[in-house]
Amino acid sequence: MKPDRLKRYSLLQELSSRGVRMTGQRKVLVELIQESEDHLDAATLLERARQRDPGINRATVYRTIELLKRLRLIDELDLMRLNGEKHFYEARTNVDHVHLACFECGKVEEFSSPLFERLKQEITRVNGFTIRVTRLEVGGRCRSCCAQVRTPIECGEETCCKSLKNLNC
Amino acid sequence: MKPDRLKRYSLLQELSSRGVRMTGQRKVLVELIQESEDHLDAATLLERARQRDPGINRATVYRTIELLKRLRLIDELDLMRLNGEKHFYEARTNVDHVHLACFECGKVEEFSSPLFERLKQEITRVNGFTIRVTRLEVGGRCRSCCAQVRTPIECGEETCCKSLKNLNC
DNA sequence: AATCAATTTGCAACTCGATGTCAACTGAAA
DNA sequence: TTTCAGTTGACATCGAGTTGCAAATTGATT
Numbered sequence: 544m545k546p547d548r549l550k551r552y553s554l555l556q557e558l559s560s561r562g563v564r565m566t567g568q569r570k571v572l573v574e575l576i577q578e579s580e581d582h583l584d585a586a587t588l589l590e591r592a593r594q595r596d597p598g599i600n601r602a603t604v605y606r607t608i609e610l611l612k613r614l615r616l617i618d619e620l621d622l623m624r625l626n627g628e629k630h631f632y633e634a635r636t637n638v639d640h641v642h643l644a645c646f647e648c649g650k651v652e653e654f655s656s657p658l659f660e661r662l663k664q665e666i667t668r669v670n671g672f673t674i675r676v677t678r679l680e681v682g683g684r685c686r687s688c689c690a691q692v693r694t695p696i697e698c699g700e701e702t703c704c705k706s707l708k709n710l711n712c
Numbered sequence: 713m714k715p716d717r718l719k720r721y722s723l724l725q726e727l728s729s730r731g732v733r734m735t736g737q738r739k740v741l742v743e744l745i746q747e748s749e750d751h752l753d754a755a756t757l758l759e760r761a762r763q764r765d766p767g768i769n770r771a772t773v774y775r776t777i778e779l780l781k782r783l784r785l786i787d788e789l790d791l792m793r794l795n796g797e798k799h800f801y802e803a804r805t806n807v808d809h810v811h812l813a814c815f816e817c818g819k820v821e822e823f824s825s826p827l828f829e830r831l832k833q834e835i836t837r838v839n840g841f842t843i844r845v846t847r848l849e850v851g852g853r854c855r856s857c858c859a860q861v862r863t864p865i866e867c868g869e870e871t872c873c874k875s876l877k878n879l880n881c
Numbered sequence: 882a883a884t885c886a887a888t889t890t891g892c893a894a895c896t897c898g899a900t901g902t903c904a905a906c907t908g909a910a911a
Numbered sequence: 912t913t914t915c916a917g918t919t920g921a922c923a924t925c926g927a928g929t930t931g932c933a934a935a936t937t938g939a940t941t
Binding site: 733736770 | 929936
């Protein structure tokens with residue numbers, strides 16, 4: 544399933560329906576997360592927010608992220624530490640999905656599948672575990688990078704990670 | 713599948729077979745990771761290592777972790793930030809498995825399933841993605857906590873997270 | 882056993898994402 | 912419009928992880 548097939552929650556709507564106070568700063572931040580095509584980290588979010596409200600503070604960004612996370616309106620991602628320690632955020636979707644992070648080019652694809660839903664059901668059934676959040680991240684080499692690069696991914700090869708850091712590979 | 717059904721790689725063996733220089737510090741660290749029942753973070757690993765070799769340094773711990781990660785001999789986990797920003801490590805297993813982190817009691821269960829393997833195959837087939845590492849973490853409430861606690865997990869309830877921090881819930 | 886280049890370690894300073902504190906401010910209910 | 916709990920900005924602080932470099936160690940070679 545393509546990313547654009549995934550439905551994102553309307554954050555503003557959810558917030559107001561839950562009686563959360565809507566400040567100017569929150570509105571800007573929430574809109575940015577909602578609109579964003581890519582996965583935002585806190586620093587990028589701050590940077591973009593300052594273009595709309597120059598006075599906005601870093602702490603507010605983190606506090607808003609915290610709020611949205613607690614309300615389960617956004618998901619937090621690591622993207623296999625493709626870009627270091629940062630965390631990334633996205634508006635929640637109606638269906639959980641996998642993030643495929645390419646160690647070669649850094650691209651991140653999204654993928655959802657009924658198999659994932661079945662796996663979740665199995666977890667609940669077999670372990671008696673009530674699932675609240677899931678995070679499935681996969682690291683490797685995307686289709687176009689596989690086509691370009693001759694050498695297969697080899698364990699321990701220095702060459703396989705090239706310029707990227709913290710690859711887990 | 714129970715954790716003890718998962719086979720872990722023998723780290724020392726793998727390292728020597730790949731011609732990695734074996735220093736005293738590495739031996740201690742690698743043995744500790746191998747022996748450990750639970751998932752170790754860097755600080756805990758350092759602490760335990762110092763009981764065997766008091767002079768061992770923090771930087772060495774991180775460098776060894778980095779080495780093992782690059783050689784794909786250990787996996788890195790977040791455990792849904794159950795305990796803050798720390799990363800956790802475990803010797804790789806023959807089969808990928810899910811980590812189920814209970815937000816209530818902090819317990820971490822492991823679970824592997826053919827469905828997970830099928831999902832991985834599907835990812836490869838549909839997306840043309842060559843998988844190198846996977847990380848599937850699930851947060852929620854474990855069986856015994858579900859039995860104890862009356863209230864279901866509710867979005868935005870302050871009570872659902874209680875003393876634990878950074879719950880993503 | 883002694884030699885030696887290459888690798889690894891310890892140390893300490895540093896980076897950087899994230900959090901805590903507190904006075905000042907503000908959204909929205911009355 | 913007033914009121915005040917909730918929110919923000921400023922700034923200090925935290926803590927996990929990294930880095931540069933001199934000294935120490937490894938293990939292959941003689």
